[in-house]
Amino acid sequence: MSSSIPRHWLFRVGPDASNLYNCSKHNVWGVNTSNSNAKKFVREAKQGDLMWFVKGGSSKGLIIAFAMYTSSVTRVVGENLNDNELGWHYQCPWVKSQGWDIEIKYEEFKYIEQMQLLSQIQQSANPRVYNEKCKVNLPEIYAQFREERSRENEDVTNELQRIREACTVLMSSLDALDKMLKR
Numbered sequence: 117m118s119s120s121i122p123r124h125w126l127f128r129v130g131p132d133a134s135n136l137y138n139c140s141k142h143n144v145w146g147v148n149t150s151n152s153n154a155k156k157f158v159r160e161a162k163q164g165d166l167m168w169f170v171k172g173g174s175s176k177g178l179i180i181a182f183a184m185y186t187s188s189v190t191r192v193v194g195e196n197l198n199d200n201e202l203g204w205h206y207q208c209p210w211v212k213s214q215g216w217d218i219e220i221k222y223e224e225f226k227y228i229e230q231m232q233l234l235s236q237i238q239q240s241a242n243p244r245v246y247n248e249k250c251k252v253n254l255p256e257i258y259a260q261f262r263e264e265r266s267r268e269n270e271d272v273t274n275e276l277q278r279i280r281e282a283c284t285v286l287m288s289s290l291d292a293l294d295k296m297l298k299r
Contacts, residue, residue: 120162120164122162122164122165122166122184122258123160123161123162123165123166123245123246124165124166124168124245124246124254124255124258125157125161125165125166125167125168125185125243125244125245125246126168126170126179126235126237126242126243126244126245126246126250127145127167127168127169127170127242127243128170128171128172128237128242128243129169129170129171129172129180130171130172130173131171131172131173131175132171132173133169133171133180134203134205135202135203135204135205136169136180136181137203138202138203138204138205139202139203139204140181140225142197142202143183143186143221143222143223143225144197144202144219144220144221144222145167145169145219145220145222146191146202146204146216146217146218146219146220147216147217147218147220147242147243148215148216148217148218149217149218150217151242153241153242153243153244154218154242154243157188157220157243158188158218161185161188162185163185163186163187164184164185165184165185166182166183166184166185166254166258167182167183167184167185167220167222167243168181168182168235168246168254169181169182169183170235170237175234176234176235176236176238177234177235177236177237177238177250177251178229178232178233178234178235179228179229179231179233179234179235179252179254180227180228180229181225181226181227181228181229182225182226182228182258182261183222183223183224183225183226184222184223184224185220185221185222186221186222186223187220187221188218188219188220188221189218189219189221190217190218190219191215191216191217191218191219196219199215199216204216226261228257233252233257234251234252235250235251235252236249236250236251237249237250
């Protein structure tokens with residue numbers, strides 16, 4: 117991840133978000149660079165930036181997931197999964213004729229739809245850089261997730277240490293028993 121502060125990008129994913137639900141297992145999203153905002157994302161996004169996925173339609177900009185950006189690649193027939201393999205069945209009218217020409221790769225994908233975060237973003241500019249028009253403080257939400265993940269990692273580390281200590285005691289006891297049996 118980049119050492120600088122990550123930028124937050126919002127991606128509209130259609131009214132039912134089916135394309136996102138279908139392709140998230142591949143850690144891939146797509147954009148069409150005939151769109152100037154998509155060109156800007158491909159040009160300016162840095163590894164470690166955050167991608168927030170927002171339902172379109174009448175959802176009031178419901179934020180349903182986020183992920184950490186890793187890279188973008190040009191889609192090439194035969195080298196990348198095709199739209200059908202990715203589960204990209206819904207296409208907005210302007211994409212139908214041109215398709216998604218850039219594959220955006222990400223990691224640490226997390227569904228958060230249950231949090232009911234409403235961005236109130238209704239315009240179609242996609243993707244867009246996070247700003248004050250978004251009614252959810254995305255940097256703060258992400259910081260909370262990082263803190264939670266850090267606590268979980270610490271808990272796992274502590275539990276693994278307890279297991280190591282128990283194994284050490286068990287091995288010492290087995291060594292002592294082995295010595296007693298050899299007498």
